[in-house]
Amino acid sequence: MKVSEIQQLIDGRILCGEELTDYSVEVAFASDLMSDVLTLKSDHVLLITGLSNMQIIRTAEMSDIHCVILARNKKASQEMIDLARENGQVLIECQYSVFKTCGLLFQAGVKPIF
Amino acid sequence: MNQDSQSMHFEYNVEGGNFSRAGYASSEIKKLLKQLNVDMGIIKRTVVGCYEAEVNVVAHAYTGTIYVDLNTESITIRFQDEGPGIPDIDQAMVEGFSTASSKVREMGFGAGMGLPNIKKNADQMKISSIVGKGTTLEITMLLQ
Structure with missing residues (x-):
């Protein structure tokens, strides 16, 4: 699923990237635990999280994750947006809960990692 | 940076407690390994381990230094910190054991997964610690 489709589906706001x-993802992972994200072996994963801090962006960078959704109406700091932009990542804010965000994406065909 | 035809050496300082900067050194190391055309799979395992270790220094120590040594056969990264040290390393290696503060947990860490994950990603790992002085962790990635 393309980033543009994801944005429409979850009524999200793209902050950078x-x-x-046109960047496309097939699988997604939702977690507030960055240590869990760092155990993933898959590449090109869409990350959905209910947190908002610099370590989200750093964790995504180390894990080769190029698209991050901040659910639960969490707001990104300018520092996060700047770093995500520098890393070539797409950062999306979304008002929906993590559960609803995941549900919409799953229903539309985005697959879980496991 | 020191460099000869066969090897390269880099050092990065890590400030304890500075979560905003945590990951900066790992990011620099990732860029460096990409420039050197290291295999992408090895880069990912290296920087995931490196980042976990860097976050550990920020979360637990007062200050630390990361020493990176590269040659054609391996990448060795040593994290040397001044801090409280680890009283029981075997216990610290058990998945789920953590002494992290609530601040660290709010960042999405501190679930007792860092050291086990470093071990899983590294080809070799050595750790030693002196309570009241600090901890030294060394990971080696084999390139061939």
């Missing part, structure tokens, strides 16, 4: 709306 607008030029990557």
Whole structure:
């Protein structure tokens, strides 16, 4: 699923990486525990989280995750947006709960990692 | 940076408690390994282990230094910190054991998964610690 489709589906707001709306993801992982994210072996994963801090962006960077959704109406700091932009990542804010965000994406065909 | 034809050496300082900067050194190391055309799978295992270790220094120590040594056969990264040390390393290696503060947990860490995950990602791992002085963790990634 393309980033542009994800944004529409979850009524999200793209904060950076607008030029990557054609980037496509097939699998997603939702977690507030970055240690869990760091155990993933898959590449090109969509990360959905209910947290908002710099370590979300760093964890995504180390895990080769190029698209991150901040659910639960969490707001990204300017520092996070700047770092995500520098890393070539798409950062999306979304008002829906993590559960609803995941449900919509799953229903539309985005697959779980396990 | 020190460099000769066969090996390279880099050092990075890590400030204990500075979560905003946690991961900066690992990010620099990732960029360096990419520039050197290291295999992407090895880069990922290296930087995941490196980042977990860097977060550990930020979370638990007062200050630390990361020493990176690269040659054609391996990447060795040593994390040397000044801090409280680890009283029982065997216990610290058990998945789920953690002494992290609530601040660390709010960042999405502190679930007792860091050291076990470093071990899973590294080809070799050595750890030693002196209570009241600090901890030294060394990971080696084999390139061939």
